[in-house]
Amino acid sequence: QKEVEQNSGPLSVPEGAIASLNCTYSDRVSQSFFWYRQYSGKSPELIMSIYSNGDKEDGRFTAQLNKASQYVSLLIRDSQPSDSATYLCAVEGGSNYKLTFGKGTLLTVNP
Amino acid sequence: DADVTQTPRNRITKTGKRIMLECSQTKGHDRMYWYRQDPGLGLRLIYYSFDVKDINKGEISDGYSVSRQAQAKFSLSLESAIPNQTALYFCATARASRSGNEQFFGPGTRLTVL
Numbered sequence: 001q002k003e004v005e006q007n008s009g010p011l012s013v014p015e016g017a018i019a020s021l022n023c024t025y026s027d028r029v030s031q032s033f034f035w036y037r038q039y040s041g042k043s044p045e046l047i048m049s050i051y052s053n054g055d056k057e058d059g060r061f062t063a064q065l066n067k068a069s070q071y072v073s074l075l076i077r078d079s080q081p082s083d084s085a086t087y088l089c090a091v092e093g094g095s096n097y098k099l100t101f102g103k104g105t106l107l108t109v110n111p
Numbered sequence: 112d113a114d115v116t117q118t119p120r121n122r123i124t125k126t127g128k129r130i131m132l133e134c135s136q137t138k139g140h141d142r143m144y145w146y147r148q149d150p151g152l153g154l155r156l157i158y159y160s161f162d163v164k165d166i167n168k169g170e171i172s173d174g175y176s177v178s179r180q181a182q183a184k185f186s187l188s189l190e191s192a193i194p195n196q197t198a199l200y201f202c203a204t205a206r207a208s209r210s211g212n213e214q215f216f217g218p219g220t221r222l223t224v225l
Contacts, residue, residue: 031211032210032211032212033211034210034211034213034214042218042219043201043216043217043218043219044154044201044216045216046213046214046215049208049210049211049213050210051209051210051211088153088154090214092211092212097142097159097161097205097212098156098159098169098212099156099212099214101153101154102153103151103152103153104153
């Protein structure tokens with residue numbers, strides 16, 4: 001069974017710091033990886049996608065992928081209180097167009 | 112703005128009742144999905160569809176059925192609702208991109224079965 005593991009948190013960081021969110025996955029044939037942000041009571045919002053080993057940057061967000069270690073991470077620079085949310089890691093395996101989601105990490109950014 | 116909409120947004124019903132949750136999208140995506148989200152269990156896939164003639168079960172399809180009435184519409188039915196189907200339900204659509212199958216979620220339906 002495909003598994004996606006995340007530390008449930010809460011992860012607490014001060015405003016302006018770097019928040020680091022981690023995710024591991026079990027299916028070695030996984031091709032694409034996604035990070036979603038979900039505010040309490042709201043729907044998940046796609047913030048980053050990555051499919052090649054290495055780093056991908058978009059504004060304050062950087063996704064990092066290491067397929068050999070089956071590990072994907074999300075860095076949030078200059079964290080803001082508005083970044084406080086649950087971050088979901090999602091993994092797409094092979095060509096089945098389905099995503100397997102982790103249970104999410106709750107991030108709290110303290111002013 | 113291209114969007115994914117869900118109706119109703121909130122629903123309270125009784126055990127044994129038939130319930131239909133509807134999803135519409137103006138994104139022009141072929142792929143549509145139904146998920147439920149429960150505290151501590153995360154998002155779990157109920158059904159998915161790649162076009163009007165293609166319906167597939169997800170990991171937790173028992174007790175649910177779906178209908179893909181058109182490319183833009185995908186409905187989820189609970190034939191006889193039970194309390195453990197109380198959850199937050201999300202519809203999602205997807206497009207293919209260089210980075211894979213990016214999914215976009217509707218606002219959700221909060222369903223309570225008494």
